[in-house]
Every structure is written in C-alpha cells, then in structure tokens.
Amino acid sequence: MDSKTLFYILKRLLLAVFTIWVVITVTFFVMHAVPGGPFVGEKATTPAVQAAMEAKYGLDKPLMVQYGTYLKDVVTKLDFGPSLKQRGRMVMDIIGDGMRTSAKLGVIAACSSVVVGVVLGAVAALRRNKIIDRVIMVLTTAFVSMPSFIMGSLLLALFAIKLGILPANGSTGKGLILPIITLALYPTAYITRLTRSSMLDVLGQDYIRTARAKGVSGPRIIFGHALKNSLIPVLTYFGPMLAYIVTGSLVVEQIFAVPGIGRAFVQSIINRDYPLVMGTTIILAALIIIMNLITDILYKVVDPRITLE
Amino acid sequence: MNKKPFSVQVDLDQFIPATEEEKAYLVQMRPSSTFFKDGVKRLVKNKVAFISFLVIVVITLSAIIIPMFWPYSYETQLGVVPGRPVDSSYNNLTPFSYGRTEEEMIANGEKVFPHVFGTDAAGRDYFIRVVYGTRVSLAVGFFASVIVLVIGMIYGSISGYCGGKVDIIMMRIVDIIYSLPDMLMVILLASVLRMTLTPVIEGTVLEGIGSNIISLFIVFAVLYWVSMARLIRGQILSLREQEYVLSAQATGARGGWIIRKHLIPNCISVIIISAALQIPSAIFTESYLSFLGLGVNAPMPSLGSLAADALNGLSSYPYRLVIPAAVISLIVLGLNLFGDGLRDAFDPKLNG
Numbered sequence: 042m043d044s045k046t047l048f049y050i051l052k053r054l055l056l057a058v059f060t061i062w063v064v065i066t067v068t069f070f071v072m073h074a075v076p077g078g079p080f081v082g083e084k085a086t087t088p089a090v091q092a093a094m095e096a097k098y099g100l101d102k103p104l105m106v107q108y109g110t111y112l113k114d115v116v117t118k119l120d121f122g123p124s125l126k127q128r129g130r131m132v133m134d135i136i137g138d139g140m141r142t143s144a145k146l147g148v149i150a151a152c153s154s155v156v157v158g159v160v161l162g163a164v165a166a167l168r169r170n171k172i173i174d175r176v177i178m179v180l181t182t183a184f185v186s187m188p189s190f191i192m193g194s195l196l197l198a199l200f201a202i203k204l205g206i207l208p209a210n211g212s213t214g215k216g217l218i219l220p221i222i223t224l225a226l227y228p229t230a231y232i233t234r235l236t237r238s239s240m241l242d243v244l245g246q247d248y249i250r251t252a253r254a255k256g257v258s259g260p261r262i263i264f265g266h267a268l269k270n271s272l273i274p275v276l277t278y279f280g281p282m283l284a285y286i287v288t289g290s291l292v293v294e295q296i297f298a299v300p301g302i303g304r305a306f307v308q309s310i311i312n313r314d315y316p317l318v319m320g321t322t323i324i325l326a327a328l329i330i331i332m333n334l335i336t337d338i339l340y341k342v343v344d345p346r347i348t349l350e
Numbered sequence: 351m352n353k354k355p356f357s358v359q360v361d362l363d364q365f366i367p368a369t370e371e372e373k374a375y376l377v378q379m380r381p382s383s384t385f386f387k388d389g390v391k392r393l394v395k396n397k398v399a400f401i402s403f404l405v406i407v408v409i410t411l412s413a414i415i416i417p418m419f420w421p422y423s424y425e426t427q428l429g430v431v432p433g434r435p436v437d438s439s440y441n442n443l444t445p446f447s448y449g450r451t452e453e454e455m456i457a458n459g460e461k462v463f464p465h466v467f468g469t470d471a472a473g474r475d476y477f478i479r480v481v482y483g484t485r486v487s488l489a490v491g492f493f494a495s496v497i498v499l500v501i502g503m504i505y506g507s508i509s510g511y512c513g514g515k516v517d518i519i520m521m522r523i524v525d526i527i528y529s530l531p532d533m534l535m536v537i538l539l540a541s542v543l544r545m546t547l548t549p550v551i552e553g554t555v556l557e558g559i560g561s562n563i564i565s566l567f568i569v570f571a572v573l574y575w576v577s578m579a580r581l582i583r584g585q586i587l588s589l590r591e592q593e594y595v596l597s598a599q600a601t602g603a604r605g606g607w608i609i610r611k612h613l614i615p616n617c618i619s620v621i622i623i624s625a626a627l628q629i630p631s632a633i634f635t636e637s638y639l640s641f642l643g644l645g646v647n648a649p650m651p652s653l654g655s656l657a658a659d660a661l662n663g664l665s666s667y668p669y670r671l672v673i674p675a676a677v678i679s680l681i682v683l684g685l686n687l688f689g690d691g692l693r694d695a696f697d698p699k700l701n702g
Contacts, residue, residue: 060529067535071542186683188634190641190654191675194661198672202665288533292641296661307642310541318541322534329531 050338057334064326065115068319069108075313121320126312132320139302140324143294146301147286150221154228154282159275161229162236163268169241177233184230190292193223197296209297220297224289228282232275239271246270277340280333287325389619392695399691402684409681413485421463422475424482425649429473440473442667449473467673471663474649480673483651487633487678490563490652491685494570494632499625501571502578507609509579510586521583528576536635539569540644560647566636574628581624585617619696627689630682637678653678 095101099110114120121132165177184192196219201209208216243249244267252262290303298304302321309317383391394400422428428449429440440449445468452462467476509520543565589595590613598608614621637654639645646652653674660671 056525056529060526063526064530064535067530068538071538075542075545182683182687183679186630186686187675187679188637188641188654188682190638191657191671191678194657194664194671195675197661198664198668203668284531284533287531288638291533291537292638295642306537310537311643318538322538326531326534329534330529333529 046341049341053334053337057330060330061323061327064330065112065323066108068322069111070104072315072319073104073107075315115323121323122316124314124317126309126314126317132316135305135317136302136320136324139300139305142299143290143301143303146217146220146224146290146293146299147283149217150224150286151228151282153221154225154232155275157225158229158232159236159268159272162233163240163263163271165233165237166240166244166271167263174237178237181230181233184226185234187227189223189227189289190296192226193220193293193296196223216297217299220293220299223293223296224286227289228278228285231282232278235274235278236271239274240267243267243271273340273344276343277336279339280329280336283332284329287329389696393691396691396694399688399695402687402691405680405684406688409484409677409684410488413481413488416481417478417485420475420478420481422465422478424474424479424651426475427473428469428475438473440469442471442663443469443473444667445669467669468667470659470670476670476673479651479656480653480677483653483656483674484677484681486563486646486650486652487636487654488681490566490636491629491633494567494574494636495625495628497567497571498575498578498628498632499621501575503582503614503621505575506579506582507586507613510583511590511605511609511613513587513590517583521580524576524579527573528580530573532573533635533638535573536569536639537642537644539572540565540639543568544644560650562639562645562647566639566645570632570635574632578621578624578628581620582617585620586613589613589616623689623693623696626685626692630685630689633678633682633685653681 092101099107102110111122114122119133121136124130124132124135127135161177161181165174168174197209200207200219207219209219249262249266252266257265287303290299290301291307292303293299294301294304295307302325305317306321306325308314309321393403417424427440429437431437437450443449443465445466446464447468448456448462448465449469455462465475465477467480470476470479505520505524509517509524540562544562547561547565586609590608595608595612598612603611633653636645636652637657640652640654641658643655643658645655648655656674657671657678660667660674664671
C-alpha cells in the first residue's frame with residue numbers, strides 16, 4: 042500500500058468522523074428545536090413536577106451545556122441517557138435489544154441477496170437475450186420499481202392471510218421468512234442487474250478472448266476470470282445496500298411487527314421519546330457511514346486499476 | 351497557358367453559369383434537423399420509453415381531470431349527514447355496492463353514481479381517494495424535483511464556474527451532506543418540522559397544503575440537491591474551458607451572465623434527464639414517509655398513506671392495498687423507463 046492510498050484512507054476516515062459529528066449535532070439541535078418539551082403531553086403534571094422532571098434530566102441547563110454533556114457521554118461512553126417513555130431503561134439497552142433481531146434480519150437478507158443476485162446476474166449475462174435473460178430482466182425491473190412497504194404488504198396479504206402458509210409476525214424461525222424476503226427483494230434485483238451488466242462488460246474484454254483462444258474451458262473462464270472481475274461493482278453496492286436494509290427495516294419491521302431497532306425508531310418518533318430518537322438516529326447513521334467508508338476503501342484496494350482522487 | 355507573374359490569371363471556366371443539375375445540389379431537400387428534433391425522433395422510436403410516456407400522461411391527465419366531474423369528494427364521509435345519526439352502512443362498501451339511502455333512491459328509480467372501488471372504513475368513495483392520492487403524489491414528486499433542480503443548478507454552476515478555493519469549500523459541504531444517511535435524516539427532519547411548522551403556518555395560505563408536505567419540501571431542499579449539484583458542477587467544469595466562454599469573458603461578460611446564457615443552456619439535456627429521474631425518487635420518498643405516518647395530513651390521501659391505511663383491513667379488503675400499490679408502481683416504473691429513454695435519446699454520452 043503506497044502513501045497515496047494511506048492518504049486517501051486517512052482523508053476518508055476524517056470525513057467519516059466529521060460526518061458522524063455533524064449527525065450528532067444536527068440530531069441534537071433539531072430535536073431540541075421542537076416546541077414544547079418532552080413532558081408537555083404528560084398527564085397530571087403541575088409546573089412544579091414538570092420543573093423537577095426537567096431538572097432530573099438536565100433539561101433546565103443552557104442548551105450548549107446540555108449539548109456538551111451529551112456529546113461527551115456519547116463519544117466516551119456510548120451513553121445516550123435514559124429513555125423518557127420506557128421508564129427505567131437506558132436508550133443503549135433498548136437499541137441493543139432491537140439490534141439483535143434487526144442484525145439477524147439484515148445479515149440474512151444481505152447475504153441471500155448477494156448470493157442469489159450474483160447467480161441470477163451471471164446466468165442472465167451468459168444467456169444474453171435468451172428467454173431466461175428476458176424473464177430475469179423483466180422481474181428485476183418490476184422489483185426495483187416497487188417500494189418495500191408495498192412489497193411487504195402484498196407478501197403479507199398473499200402468504201400470511203390468503204394462503205396461510207407463513208406466520209404474519211414473529212421474531213424467530215418461520216416468522217422471519219417474510220420480512221427477510223421483503224428486505225432482500227430490492228437488493229437482489231439490483232445486484233442481479235449490476236452483475237449482469239458488469240459481466241457482459243467483462244466478457245467483451247480482450248483477456249477473455251485470449252483465454253478462449255488458448256482453449257480454457259468455459260466454466261474456468263467464467264469462474265476463474267470473468268466472475269472475479271465482474272464482482273467489483275457489486276462490492277461498491279455494499280454500502281448503499283446496508284443503508285437500504287436499515288431504512289427498509291423501518292417499514293418492514295412495522296408491517297410484520299418484528300421487535301427490531303427499526304420499529305423502536307418509528308415508535309420513538311410517534312411517542313416523542315427524544316433520547317431514543319436521537320440514539321437510534323446516531324447509531325444507525327454511524328453504521329451506514331462506517332459501512333460506506335469500508336466499502337470505498339475496499340473498492341480502491343481490491344481493484345488496482347482505479348486511480349485515487 | 352503560360353503563367354505570367356503579374357497577371358490576375360482568371361480561369362474563365364469557373365465563371366460559367368451553373369446548370370440546372372448543379373443547382374439542384376444546393377436546394378434544401380428538407381429542413382435541417384436540430385438537436386432537439388433528433389432527440390425526439392430517437393425517443394419516439396424507443397417503444398418502451400414511448401409507451402411509458404403515454405402511461406404517465408394518461409395517469410397525470412386523469413389525476414387532474416377526474417376530480418373535476420366526479421360526484422364524490424375525497425373527504426366527504428357519505429354516511430355522515432348533518433342532523434341525522436351516522437349511517438354506518440356506507441362504511442367499507444365493496445365495489446359497486448350502495449349505502450342504505452342510496453339503495454332507497456335506486457328503488458325509487460333515481461340514478462346513483464356507482465362507487466367503483468367501494469368506500470373506505472370511514473365511508474369515503476375509494477376511487478376518488480385513489481385519484482386524488484395520485485394527484486398529491488405526482489404533485490409532490492414534481493415540485494420536489496423542481497426545488498432540487500433549482501438549488502442544485504445554482505449551487506453546482508457557481509461552484510463549477512468559480513473553481514479554486516470556492517469550489518473546494520462548496521464541494522466539501524456537498525460531500526458532508528452527501529454522506530449523511532438521507533432516509534434517517536429525512537424521517538428525523540420530517541417528524542420534527544411537522545411539529546414545529548403546524549403553529550407557524552396556521553391561518554396562512556400554506557395551511558391548505560399541510561405542514562407535512564411543506565416539511566417534505568424543506569427536507570428535499572436541504573438534503574437532496576447534492577447529487578444534482580455534483581452533476582452540474584462536473585458539466586460546467588468541462589464547459590467553462592470552451593472557447594466561447596473565453597470569448598465572452600474577453601468581451602467583458604460577467605460570471606452570472608456567462609452561466610445563464612452560455613453554460614446552463616449547454617448542459618440543459620443532462621439537467622432535464624436527471625430532473626426526470628428525480629421525480630420517481632421523490633414519489634418513492636413521499637410514499638415511504640406517508641406509510642410511516644409522516645406524509646400528507648389527513649384527510650388528504652396520498653398513495654403511500656392509502657396503502658398504509660389498507661393494512662388494517664387487509665384480510666377483508668385486499669384490493670384497497672393492491673390498487674394504490676399498482677398505481678404507485680406503475681408511476682415509478684413508467685417515470686424510470688421514460689427517464690432512461692430520455693437519457694438514451696438526448697445524451698448518448700451518458701449511456702453506459
């Protein structure tokens with residue numbers, strides 16, 4: 042690794058750290074700009090009780106002091122404070138609980154969409170303009186155009202309610218099948234199209250023709266030469282895919298009542314649970330930013346042909 | 351013929367009047383084709399793009415025209431008549447069935463306009479709600495893209511034209527906004543703005559649009575212009591090295607004039623194409639937010655909120671989900687395919 046690559050990585054790292062700081066700051070000030078504090082809607086609060094509550098949560102201090110404390114706690118201890126609505130629970134615990142379910146969902150969806158997408162894309166490229174290619178392309182075009190919440194609702198209507206084969210909700214076993222399919226369909230379709238076009242590009246390259254001319258067998262050309270090189274664009278999709286799965290899980294978990302972090306986020310917005318909203322936003326945003334960073338660096342390291350800016 | 355050094359050496363053969371045949375070469379057989387005409391020709395030839403264009407036009411026109419003559423309105427609860435108990439027979443009607451008072455009218459020989467898609471749980475005609483929701487979704491998509499286009503164009507062209515330190519600083523800002531996870535920020539901003547805006551716009555014209563849609567526009571204006579700005583900056587960067595820009599500068603034209611009169615018109619095709627592709631993404635975002643309950647204000651429908659409402663009665667009335675789902679998929683698919691066609695027709699360079 043030369044100094045230029047290191048410099049690039051350092052630059053991206055700084056940008057990522059800075060972006061996370063921007064997210065924390067924006068989230069903090071945006072949430073504090075909401076008129077009416079978090080305790081306004083509470084039942085039976087006298088001004089005295091309200092003042093006591095605000096003192097307990099430090100809301101009576103000047104905004105900048107609150108910001109300083111918050112930033113310090115988040116950066117040093119990953120502490121987002123207590124939840125306002127779920128009494129006695131720390132935001133980090135709620136996020137941790139939700140994360141366990143959501144991570145399972147997300148990882149399975151991501152892995153299966155990569156595997157299925159690459160296989161389908163390669164098949165489509167190798168059988169270009171044949172029936173199977175046409176079918177794959179039409180289906181993927183349709184899936185790419187369909188918002189995940191509609192896909193999820195339709196799957197729910199068909200498999201859980203009409204046919205009754207699969208359960209409509211649940212966080213384990215069979216209950217996860219429908220949410221995973223819903224989450225995975227869009228990335229699968231996208232990866233299929235990506236693999237197909239890059240595979241077609243690679244198959245037209247000189248070194249493939251050379252390999253053919255040398256008498257290398259068909260499967261060896263595909264697995265030894267073509268597939269490896271055509272996977273680079275797929276690699277670049279990892280970051281966006283994670284972002285998609287995170288935001289997609291917000292609605293998918295809502296539809297299928299999966300007790301994950303996405304559901305916690307949506308519920309916290311509806312309940313005006315400020316610390317939880319801030320905590321989830323920051324954690325998910327950091328996750329996406331870090332994943333994008335890793336993807337970009339990997340991309341530059343894997344393919345030496347790419348010049349660094 | 352000898353060449354004499356100081357003579358004009360006129361070759362008289364070159365001054366013979368042209369024959370009719372030779373004149374015919376100069377006659378214009380057909381008007382010369384412009385860039386725009388070429389593009390339109392290519393676009394019409396592209397069957398997929400042309401059909402999607404027709405689909406979009408039909409959907410848009412029906413979303414505009416149908417509410418004008420349809421006898422029901424999207425917010426009227428048919429079972430609720432002032433001074434009478436609520437008639438629940440109007441709630442959850444299946445397609446082409448009628449409420450109690452309507453059935454009496456039919457028995458009396460009067461004509462009642464059918465409820466093509468039935469009614470929803472609150473007794474509102476579902477067909478007109480879908481049409482109106484389509485109108486809202488399309489309008490949000492269109493205006494959001496216009497906002498993105500204007501901001502991105504101004505920002506990108508200034509950054510690209512000025513170059514140097516200005517460009518570096520402006521692009522770092524873009525980089526940071528670009529690396530923010532957009533959906534999370536959208537949800538956060540939309541939920542907060544919704545609460546903040548409601549008291550502010552009370553009593554003004556904006557109240558009719560609803561705080562949610564306005565916050566949606568603000569979110570678009572804050573977050574989504576960055577990729578447009580990047581694209582336009584890239585175009586301007588290469589265009590400003592052209593000779594005509596130098597000549598304009600030499601004759602004393604100011605930067606703003608050059609950007610407006612020379613640079614923007616030259617990258618207009620790229621701008622239009624990306625604006626066309628921006629509309630489906632805005633519709634997507636709006637429906638997503640509506641689905642989470644952060645979209646349009648009730649009772650105004652949008653395709654996303656209709657789909658979300660349909661989830662409650664999914665087992666009995668699945669068509670209430672399928673109809674808005676089909677319309678939204680059709681719009682997004684049609685716009686995407688049309689945008690691709692536009693790109694192929696007007697900007698062969700971009701076609702990767």
